[in-house]
Structure formats: C-alpha cells, structure tokens
Amino acid sequence: NAGVTQTPKFRVLKTGQSMTLLCAQDMNHEYMYWYRQDPGMGLRLIHYSVGEGTTAKGEVPDGYNVSRLKKQNFLLGLESAAPSQTSVYFCASSTRTEQYFGPGTRLTVT
Amino acid sequence: AQSVAQPEDQVNVAEGNPLTVKCTYSVSGNPYLFWYVQYPNRGLQFLLKYITGDNLVKGSYGFEAEFNKSQTSFHLKKPSALVSDSALYFCAVRDVYGGATNKLIFGTGTLLAVQP
Numbered sequence: 001n002a003g004v005t006q007t008p009k010f011r012v013l014k015t016g017q018s019m020t021l022l023c024a025q026d027m028n029h030e031y032m033y034w035y036r037q038d039p040g041m042g043l044r045l046i047h048y049s050v051g052e053g054t055t056a057k058g059e060v061p062d063g064y065n066v067s068r069l070k071k072q073n074f075l076l077g078l079e080s081a082a083p084s085q086t087s088v089y090f091c092a093s094s095t096r097t098e099q100y101f102g103p104g105t106r107l108t109v110t
Numbered sequence: 111a112q113s114v115a116q117p118e119d120q121v122n123v124a125e126g127n128p129l130t131v132k133c134t135y136s137v138s139g140n141p142y143l144f145w146y147v148q149y150p151n152r153g154l155q156f157l158l159k160y161i162t163g164d165n166l167v168k169g170s171y172g173f174e175a176e177f178n179k180s181q182t183s184f185h186l187k188k189p190s191a192l193v194s195d196s197a198l199y200f201c202a203v204r205d206v207y208g209g210a211t212n213k214l215i216f217g218t219g220t221l222l223a224v225q226p
Contacts, residue, residue: 004153031212040119042200042218043154050211058213090153094212097142097161097204101153 002026004102006091012108013081021076021105023091031094032074033058034066036087037104043090049074081109112137114203116217123191124225131186131220133201142204143184144214145175149197157199160184171195191224198222 004025013019023032030051035043045058047066055066063085065077074093078085086109092099113136123129135141142161146154158169165177175186186199198219205213 033213040218042216044216045213048211048213056211092154096210096212097159098144098156099154099212099214100156101146103153104151 004091004093004100006089006102006105008105009103010106012110013078014110015082017081018077018079019081019107020078021089021091021107023074023076023093023102024072025074025091025093025100026072027093027100028071029093029095029100030071032068033092033094033099034064034074034076035090035092036060036085037090038087046076046089081107083109085109112203112205112207112215114201114215114217116199116201116220118220119218120221120223122223122225125193126190129188129191129195129222129224131199131201131222133184133186133217134182135184135201135203136182137203137206139206141184141206143175143177144202144204145169145173145184145186146200146202147171147197148200148219154200157186191222193224193226196222196224 033048034046049068052071067075089105091102115134144159145157160177168174201217202214
C-alpha cells in the first residue's frame, strides 16, 4: 500500500498562474481533505469530501477549488495563484476516526 | 467555539528525561482527541487517539497521553526522551458539529527538541 500520495512535491508559480495538485489514496477511504500548513498556524482545512462526487468548503476555501471525480483521487486547484497561497499543502484521507496524511506539496508563489 | 490550544511553541528536554507536551481543548460533549507527529519535510503521522475508555492511552514509539475531562486536557507524555523524538507535535480534536465528516481541528503545534 502506498497510502496517500501527492504530486508534485514542489512547485514555484508566478502570480496569476494556475495549477492543480493531485492527491491519491489506495485505502478505499470515503473521506478526503486538503489542508494548508503555515508557520505558527497549524493546519487549516481548505476543502473536504465525504465521498465520490461530493465536496464541501472548510475553514479557508477562498482561492481554491476541488474535485472528487473518483473515490481514490482528490484534486486541489488554484485558478489564479497569489503570494498569500505560498504554503505547504497536505492531503489526507480518513477512516471513521483516523486521518492519514500525504507527504505534502511545497508551493511558492512569486 | 471549538478549539485546541498548545500553550508551548517549543519544549526542550534532555535525552533520557521524561517529556510532556501540553494540549487543552474546548468542545461540547465527549471529545475525540488525537496526537500527530511531523518530522522535518514529512507529512503528519498518527500517534494515538482517545475516544472512550481508559484515560491513559498508549500509542506509537513509546508515547502515551492522559485524558483529563475536568481539566479539559490531553497531554502527551513519554517516560524517557530520545533525540529521534525531536519533531513537531500536533494535538487535534474531532469537530463535534461536523456530522459524519470526521473533520479535525488542529492546535498550532509544539516543537519538541531533545538534546543529547
């Protein structure tokens, strides 16, 4: 089992560019999440999904969109990147109690 | 409002000494509580959880945590620290208003530094 994987691992964008982060899990979990991690702020939930074809907003959804077309994949999109979106992004999938995290994507927006 | 507080940004301890990383929470009802660890440039790894039952919960790598309902705390402990325990530790509580979503609310993290 690979668990939760994320691509890419690193990315540098210019302001206004777009990109998609891919999260994949092979544990057949229904629930998936996207977080951002910033120094001193812990992890903040961006969007989440409770099953294929469903998505919902988390704590800090502005500037991001998501899609869950397949149960194993959860995509996070930035349509027009801003410097404030420089962060480390983590994907997670969940059983009914425990969340399992991917290795993260470090994104820099210049 | 629901919240998790980790009052110490950093905890320093000598190798071989006991360690405690503090966590307090504010949620209504019976909380589901978690500890995760993050090593440099890695994702978060699950350490342990409290859902119900014995207030002392044992987890991975020799860590344990004590649930104290009257003090609304869930402190992480280890009897003898190792240099390899140096990492960022996060406390989390399940969002009680999240329904069946299993959303978690995280603290801001505590950096544990174990000196040789």
